[in-house]
Structure formats: structure tokens, C-alpha cells
Amino acid sequence: MKWKYRGLSAWGGLALLSCVVLSAAAESPAQESLAVVKKNIEEKKGVLVDVREPAEWKEGHIAGAISVPLIDLDDDAQAVVLKQKLPKNQILYTYCVVGVRARTAAEWLRKDGYDVRPLKAGYKDLLKAGFKKAEPQPSNP
16 A cells, blocks of 8 residues: 655654555565676666655666656556556666665565565665766756
């Protein structure tokens, strides 16, 4: 089940966070090492899916990753569009900062038939493990 959380009060947001954390706890992180994840991506067997907010993505992301913000997966209309960007014939490795959003996104995407493996490693951990940071895109005038 997805939760609508735009415009919630502070207490409503706290309650939502509790639900997300409890729900995400059921979705265990990928068991593969980051070396195996990297190899699967290089061999086109898998793809990284960044579920962080658009502002986080703009600050930096992994080269070749697909941006699918968790907040947009919770919006039915947006989710349909975003899911069209995701390959059904590859493993989706979801990542965020600490793994909570990655696990939540994985749970939702798995219900739509994707082979999803949430990473416990966050963006900075992936960089430390040798994943390449995407080059900054020039702004349009």
C-alpha cells in the first residue's frame, strides 16, 4: 500500500515515517557484494535506480543511474510514467542515502513484477566503492 504524504502535519509526517520504516524493514537489502553489483551493471544485467529526491540527484548521482524519486512513486500518475523508464529484463538496484527509501521503493516495484534488490549502501558508499559520479550537466540558459 502506498501512502499519500504531501501536505501532512508534523505529527502526520512522523506517523508516515514510522509506517515507511516498519514497511521497509520487511524488504531486506541485496545480498550481493558491491563488486558483484558493479559487475552486473557493467554486463548490463542490472541498473542502478536512485530513489532520492530531485534536489539530491542534482547535487550528484552515480553515472548511468536512473532517477525515480520515492515521493513520485507514491503518486499514481507519476509512478506510471516513471516505471516506463525501468527495464523489466534487468535487476534494479535501488539506492538512496541510508537504505530506507531504497527498501520501500523495492517493495513497491517488486509488486509490479520487477526484480529489485535494494542496496544498504548509500550514494556516498557507492562512490567510495568505485562507482563513478556522473559528470555535472550544463544548465540551459
